[in-house]
Amino acid sequence: MKYIIPTLLATFALLFSGCGGAFDTLGTKISKSFTINGDSSHTFYVNSTPPVADANTTTTATNQFTVDKYPDNGTITFTDTTVVYVPDTSFSGTDTYEFSYYDDFRNTKDIYTITITVRNVNGAATIVGTGPSSIVAGQTYSFTPIVVDNDTPASALKFSISSKPGWASFNASTGTLSGTPATKDIGSYDNILIAVSDGTNTSFLDVFSIEVLAP
Numbered sequence: 625m626k627y628i629i630p631t632l633l634a635t636f637a638l639l640f641s642g643c644g645g646a647f648d649t650l651g652t653k654i655s656k657s658f659t660i661n662g663d664s665s666h667t668f669y670v671n672s673t674p675p676v677a678d679a680n681t682t683t684t685a686t687n688q689f690t691v692d693k694y695p696d697n698g699t700i701t702f703t704d705t706t707v708v709y710v711p712d713t714s715f716s717g718t719d720t721y722e723f724s725y726y727d728d729f730r731n732t733k734d735i736y737t738i739t740i741t742v743r744n745v746n747g748a749a750t751i752v753g754t755g756p757s758s759i760v761a762g763q764t765y766s767f768t769p770i771v772v773d774n775d776t777p778a779s780a781l782k783f784s785i786s787s788k789p790g791w792a793s794f795n796a797s798t799g800t801l802s803g804t805p806a807t808k809d810i811g812s813y814d815n816i817l818i819a820v821s822d823g824t825n826t827s828f829l830d831v832f833s834i835e836v837l838a839p
Contacts, residue, residue, distance in 0.1 A: 748825035
């Protein structure tokens, strides 16, 4: 009799564990952190045989994959083996998403919290504008191009110029070209080029000319 009871208990435990998963081990909470550039994506490999997710929950074979929290500043896409995160355009900062991986008995194997730090990518500033093409001698000429810099935080910009007229001055902080030509300056001043740089990228305004006219 003393051998029968342990045997029965072992058999009962084996049968019970296969009929509902009462003895299945619940998974752990897993937190992972990654850093990417704002112009790239991140691929997270769940395990060697993860399920596929569509919308919030999709069943694959005997497993399920459930999104518990979508990212606030990006999108996530599931494949057979991965979760791909793509940050929103121009977003930089920290974003988080969460999902649960279930086994066939609906016992959570793992609960994942993925934190993505998106680094700002330095983009070139945009410079546009069309200055006056002529000025009468003795009058004041002034032109400031329009610059748009979408970097966050904004980059420090510096302007430069080539083929600047001798009668004009140039502000390297604002890109303003100004001056008052004299009658001796009457003529055409061609191939003027204004550029703006953030220290990494340089953008150029279209080449232009200024004609100084007689009063």
